[in-house]
Amino acid sequence: MxxxxxxxxxxxxxxxxxxxxxxxxxxxxxxxxxxxxxxxxxxxxxxxxxxxxxxxxxxxxxxxxxxxxxxxxxxxxxxxxxxxxxxxxxxxxxxxxxxxxxxxxxxxxxxxxxxxxxxxxxxxxxxxxxxxxxxxxxxxxxxxxxxxxxxxxxxxxxxxxxxxxxxxxxxxxxxxxxxxxxxxxxxxxxxxxxxxxxxxxxxxxxxxxxxxxxxxxxxxxxxxxxxxxxxxxxxxxxxLEPDHIAALGNLVGMYRATGATRQADRYDARLQRAQASDPFSQFLMAQEFMAQGAYEVAASHYRRAIRLLPNQPKFHYSLADAYRKLGKDRAARRTLDHALSLEQRRYSQRSIPEAAPGAG
Missing domain, CATH: 1.25.40.10 (Tetratricopeptide repeat domain)
Structure with a gap:
């Protein structure tokens, strides 16, 4: 989590x-x-x-x-x-x-x-x-x-x-x-x-x-x-927003810290449901599993993030990295190619890019 x-x-x-x-x-x-x-x-x-x-x-x-x-x-x-x-x-x-x-x-x-x-x-x-x-x-x-x-x-x-x-x-x-x-x-x-x-x-x-x-x-x-x-x-x-990830997470943390276990468990269940449909939460979970060396579990969370938000290059780059760690070179190359394609499309979108040094 x-x-x-x-x-x-x-x-x-x-x-x-x-x-x-x-x-x-x-x-x-x-x-x-x-x-x-x-x-x-x-x-x-x-x-x-x-x-x-x-x-x-x-x-x-x-x-x-x-x-x-x-x-x-x-x-x-x-x-x-x-x-x-x-x-x-x-x-x-x-x-x-x-x-x-x-x-x-x-x-x-x-x-x-x-x-x-x-x-x-x-x-x-x-x-x-x-x-x-x-x-x-x-x-x-x-x-x-x-x-x-x-x-x-x-x-x-x-x-x-x-x-x-x-x-x-x-x-x-x-x-x-x-x-x-x-x-x-x-x-x-x-x-x-x-x-x-x-x-x-x-x-x-x-x-x-x-x-x-x-x-x-x-x-x-x-x-x-x-x-x-x-x-x-x-x-x-x-x-205002029943599935607000931050409010749910903050509330769970507060109840755990104050010993309100029953309330913490109730809101934690809501938090997990909200995270299951939130691509950013899935990505963050994957990052933590990568840091722990649990590459297969991380890959499953990256794939879920991609299903929820398909056209984000970072998700695909990260999944490719997980595949490399798992020795799945063919899947890694295929995923990396898709990430590069998505990134090229992003950079070609109609916009006026940042020009100030130090931005980023």
Missing amino acids: IRTLLILLLACSGSVHAQHVVHRATPSPAAQVRMDTEVPDELRHAVDALELDRSGIPRLDRVRRLFEFMVAEDGLALRYQEHPTYGVAESYARRRVNCLSFTMMFIALARTAGVDAYAQASEDALAMRMTDNTLVRANHVKAGIDIEGAQYTVDVGWRSVVVERHPERISDIALVAQLHNNNAVERLAQGDHAQATAEIATAIALDPASATIWSNAGVIHWRSGRHDPAEQAYLRALE
């Missing part, structure tokens, strides 16, 4: 007791979005000077020119860094972005140039790391533009994404909620529980229907010693 404490972090994620929150004025969702996506005057003037909104310039050319301006040495020269995650103004001031902050800035600037850009988020993208015995799984965000019946993407962090489901369009409010969700997780990693609590409260206020944000709120409460609010947050996540 994979580890049960998960944080879903939009990378490149009960009640909140007031005494644990750094007190500050709480703006409305619309005001919060304006604060986090406001384009500084200096940056707006620089984009205006590009004259991207002139009549006669095709929208796709505007998109390409804006992207080049953002990453070129003689433009903004933005550089990729995974964290921290900044709003538009601070990203501009520091010239540092991850996939979320780049997407926010690109959308804001594109709209000033007359291009109706919007945010897209994958349901779950497989990018992960271990921090303090916590598994961080990441979603992925990028910008979308519809031009003459075709959809284009602007994605500064696509090279860092191992696998992802088909992305869906999200609102500006949901995008900004993920900014504060990221900030909360980043603050938690620094041990700043008060600010983590404040940030996750802002994220919940913006997007109270996000199971991922509620699950992350539970982790923050748990790590801050607030066990009852943690349980309430996990249960709220499951009300």
Whole structure:
């Protein structure tokens, strides 16, 4: 079984007791979005000077020119860094972005140039790391533009994404909620529980229907010693999304730690059912079995991940590796060839690739 404490972090994620929150004025969702996506005057003037909104310039050319301006040495020269995650103004001031902050800035600037850009988020993208015995799984965000019946993407962090489901369009409010969700997780990693609590409260206020944000709120409460609010947050996540892998795993871990064995077993059964239909969980299980040398079991989990999500090169590469370890050279070559074919197709898809050094 994979580890049960998960944080879903939009990378490149009960009640909140007031005494644990750094007190500050709480703006409305619309005001919060304006604060986090406001384009500084200096940056707006620089984009205006590009004259991207002139009549006669095709929208796709505007998109390409804006992207080049953002990453070129003689433009903004933005550089990729995974964290921290900044709003538009601070990203501009520091010239540092991850996939979320780049997407926010690109959308804001594109709209000033007359291009109706919007945010897209994958349901779950497989990018992960271990921090303090916590598994961080990441979603992925990028910008979308519809031009003459075709959809284009602007994605500064696509090279860092191992696998992802088909992305869906999200609102500006949901995008900004993920900014504060990221900030909360980043603050938690620094041990700043008060600010983590404040940030996750802002994220919940913006997007109270996000199971991922509620699950992350539970982790923050748990790590801050607030066990009852943690349980309430996990249960709220499951009300919103009954098969939410992270909330189920977190809840099982919490009940095991507190000796609530019957409840742990009940939710563990739900977790196993959810994992059985989740390609990412199957892949993570396979990775753990590979590390233990159980290659046949690992191969079975890789094959299940592939059945659930067939066109992801990483799954096929990993299965080929398991076959090699098992001495099944013919199956390994066949699987590797298929992985290469899928990867070539992925790289040829219509998109504007990341160009900033250090991204990935």
